[in-house]
Amino acid sequence: MQPYAKKVDFSVPVRGEVREIGISPIVLSAEDITVTFGGFVAVNGMNLALRKNELHFLIGPNGAGKTTMLDVICGKTRPAAGRVLLGDGLDITKKRDYEIAGLGVGRKFQAPSIFANLSVKENLELTLDPDRSVFRALKVRRNRCTTFEMKKVLEQIGLPDRLHVRAGSLSHGEKQWLEIGMLLLQKPRLLLLDEPVAGMTDEETMKTGMLLQDIAKACSVVVVEHDMDFVRSFAAKVTVMHEGKLLKEGSMAEIQRDPMVAEVYLGKRRETNAQAAGH
Amino acid sequence: MVLKWLTGNPGSRTKRILWSVLLLLMCMAPLFMTPFRLGLLTKFLALAILAVGLDLIWGYGGILSLGHGVFFGLGAYAMAMYLKLEASGTSLPDFMSWSGVEGLPWFWEPFRSFPAALILGMLLPALLALILGFFTFRNRIVGVYFTILTQALVMIVVTLFVGKQEWTGGTNGLTGYPSILGFNLNTPSTKIGLYFITLAALAGAYVLCRRIVSSRVGQVLEASRDGENRVRFLGFDPSRYKTFAFAVSGGLAGLAGMLFVLQVGIISPSMMGIVPSIEMVLWVALGGRGTLIGAIIGTVLLNSAKTGISEAYPEGWLLVLGALFVIVVVLMPKGLVGVWSKVVSSLSRRGGTVHAAVRKEG
Ligand SMILES: Nc1ncnc2c1ncn2[C@@H]1O[C@H](COP(=O)(O)OP(=O)(O)OP(=O)(O)O)[C@@H](O)[C@H]1O
Numbered sequence: 001m002q003p004y005a006k007k008v009d010f011s012v013p014v015r016g017e018v019r020e021i022g023i024s025p026i027v028l029s030a031e032d033i034t035v036t037f038g039g040f041v042a043v044n045g046m047n048l049a050l051r052k053n054e055l056h057f058l059i060g061p062n063g064a065g066k067t068t069m070l071d072v073i074c075g076k077t078r079p080a081a082g083r084v085l086l087g088d089g090l091d092i093t094k095k096r097d098y099e100i101a102g103l104g105v106g107r108k109f110q111a112p113s114i115f116a117n118l119s120v121k122e123n124l125e126l127t128l129d130p131d132r133s134v135f136r137a138l139k140v141r142r143n144r145c146t147t148f149e150m151k152k153v154l155e156q157i158g159l160p161d162r163l164h165v166r167a168g169s170l171s172h173g174e175k176q177w178l179e180i181g182m183l184l185l186q187k188p189r190l191l192l193l194d195e196p197v198a199g200m201t202d203e204e205t206m207k208t209g210m211l212l213q214d215i216a217k218a219c220s221v222v223v224v225e226h227d228m229d230f231v232r233s234f235a236a237k238v239t240v241m242h243e244g245k246l247l248k249e250g251s252m253a254e255i256q257r258d259p260m261v262a263e264v265y266l267g268k269r270r271e272t273n274a275q276a277a278g279h
Numbered sequence: 280m281v282l283k284w285l286t287g288n289p290g291s292r293t294k295r296i297l298w299s300v301l302l303l304l305m306c307m308a309p310l311f312m313t314p315f316r317l318g319l320l321t322k323f324l325a326l327a328i329l330a331v332g333l334d335l336i337w338g339y340g341g342i343l344s345l346g347h348g349v350f351f352g353l354g355a356y357a358m359a360m361y362l363k364l365e366a367s368g369t370s371l372p373d374f375m376s377w378s379g380v381e382g383l384p385w386f387w388e389p390f391r392s393f394p395a396a397l398i399l400g401m402l403l404p405a406l407l408a409l410i411l412g413f414f415t416f417r418n419r420i421v422g423v424y425f426t427i428l429t430q431a432l433v434m435i436v437v438t439l440f441v442g443k444q445e446w447t448g449g450t451n452g453l454t455g456y457p458s459i460l461g462f463n464l465n466t467p468s469t470k471i472g473l474y475f476i477t478l479a480a481l482a483g484a485y486v487l488c489r490r491i492v493s494s495r496v497g498q499v500l501e502a503s504r505d506g507e508n509r510v511r512f513l514g515f516d517p518s519r520y521k522t523f524a525f526a527v528s529g530g531l532a533g534l535a536g537m538l539f540v541l542q543v544g545i546i547s548p549s550m551m552g553i554v555p556s557i558e559m560v561l562w563v564a565l566g567g568r569g570t571l572i573g574a575i576i577g578t579v580l581l582n583s584a585k586t587g588i589s590e591a592y593p594e595g596w597l598l599v600l601g602a603l604f605v606i607v608v609v610l611m612p613k614g615l616v617g618v619w620s621k622v623v624s625s626l627s628r629r630g631g632t633v634h635a636a637v638r639k640e641g
């Protein structure tokens with residue numbers, strides 16, 4: 001059932017934790033989102049509500065529109081129709097990407113995109129200060145003190161001793177964690193992660209899953225993922241997309257029982273099982 | 280021991296000593312240089328102010344401007360206009376009466392005042408850079424496209440200055456002004472005074488840029504050079520940072536132009552054209568971009584070479600310039616400073632003091 005569990009000994013209960021689905025407040029809702037690329041409809045009237053303290057997985061076959069959905073939320077892509085609202089009712093559909101980031105929506109793209117030429121510390125420093133204006137930045141010297149918050153995040157992402165290392169020399173997994181750490185320092189209300197464990201070893205995947213659960217205690221986390229074993233191990237709530245539309249939403253158990261999902265995923269499921277067997 | 284001292288080993292005390300010695304040497308230059316040579320050095324130091332600003336945007340922000348001649352020219356013209364008015368006294372500047380202009384154009388009026396000319400000489404180029412930067416960076420025009428735009432700016436401005444002869448002196452530019460605030464520009468004592476003013480201005484420009492790059496602004500500039508999109512999704516608007524740096528760089532180029540005019544006594548459109556603009560970039564490239572000090576070294580070295588070679592073989596310079604360009608791009612992408620730190624690190628590795636080298640490389 002849980003292939004990672006056999007290899008890594010972890011004492012934290014993963015699925016036993018009680019999480020009340022549907023009770024916590026909504027952090028962000030995307031309503032009737034439609035995105036077209038030159039006539040091709042990539043997302044078609046999709047709805048998505050994200051709640052506080054929720055580790056929410058967004059799955060679906062290739063080309064279902066998952067990445068595009070994240071792009072719409074973080075302001076990278078403008079939807080042709082629909083709107084995106086923050087929990088307090090603020091409409092962010094027309095805001096610029098950096099403004100949305102400033103409102104506490106953190107986005108992590110699939111490939112690690114830390115700043116290779118800066119040290120781990122300097123990478124973290126970038127997001128430490130909530131004021132992003134030039135004049136504020138002129139007053140702050142770079143590479144100065146290590147704050148308590150920075151240390152806390154370093155512990156959390158498991159890189160406490162890598163502070164002065166050039167970020168480009170970290171391993172693939174460490175880079176991904178560093179990037180998550182940078183997002184954490186912004187004290188986000190919502191984190192959007194696109195396939196964060198792709199290319200990671202089983203052990204790293206496990207660590208990442210636990211990190212994400214930890215993060216979800218303070219904010220809302222959305223993860224786009226193909227690795228079904230990973231989803232099974234960590235998901236509190238799962239949304240399935242297919243051809244730009246919402247196919248099914250619910251707990252992992254509900255999703256797995258659903259005949260429609262099974263049909264859409266049949267090919268994909270076999271593939272994943274074969275992969276898992278190959279490990 | 281000497282080697283360790285030369286490498287500027289982390290201890291900031293050695294660094295401070297090194298800087299003091301350098302500054303002391305520079306201050307004593309008037310003692311052992313002829314007025315002519317001192318004038319040349321002053322000219323190079325003035326140009327180095329521009330180079331430091333160019334390195335700020337190119338070395339740290341990754342923005343390649345081939346249009347700094349314009350900002351330089353605006354500063355130079357601002358100073359020249361003041362000087363020309365001072366020299367003409369109550370009558371119109373000579374070239375205006377030759378072109379049949381009746382009265383002084385309104386935009387010449389502010390340049391009657393020295394402080395106004397001084398401020399406008401930096402403010403106008405900074406403002407032009409600000410406007411250009413605002414519209415281009417905000418629309419995410421970057422890389423080669425931005426560079427081409429700066430070249431277009433050069434062509435527009437040069438054409439305007441050549442065409443409006445009655446206002447700008449046309450191809451001949453502005454010349455024929457022997458004194459500033461009553462001091463004759465050619466007496467040795469004025470030359471020494473200007474040397475110290477220029478030296479102080481360069482030191483000020485260096486400190487300003489050093490402060491900027493060691494603040495978070497420098498960090499954001501470097502980060503957006505390496506991944507602009509990423510910076511945006513971290514909540515920064517990189518275009519504001521770039522526009523700010525570009526405006527500072529433009530203002531410094533204006534300052535350089537003002538001090539330059541005081542040395543050479545002439546400014547013409549050809550001195551702010553495309554070839555000089557490209558040459559400026561080469562000063563920074565040769566010295567080593569992204570180091571600030573390299574920009575100064577490159578400017579002084581290349582301009583000394585230019586003077587020497589032009590004295591001996593007038594046509595030789597452009598050939599040397601072209602060859603240098605190829606050599607720098609192919610063989611020393613980090614410029615002289617890069618070569619220097621490589622030599623130092625390999626020497627000190629052999630000597631056993633590894634720390635300094637490793638830290639430098641990091
Ligand atoms: N910029 C674009 N221009 C044109 N078509 C695009 C663009 N971006 C995405 N698409 C198309 O939109 C559809 C949805 O893409 P999207 O990347 O959102 O899928 P996905 O669910 O993330 O898929 P995957 O699991 O493969 O990452 C795909 O068919 C894709 O080819």
Ligand SMILES: [Mg+2]
Pocket residue numbers: 066067068194
């Ligand atoms: Mg995708």
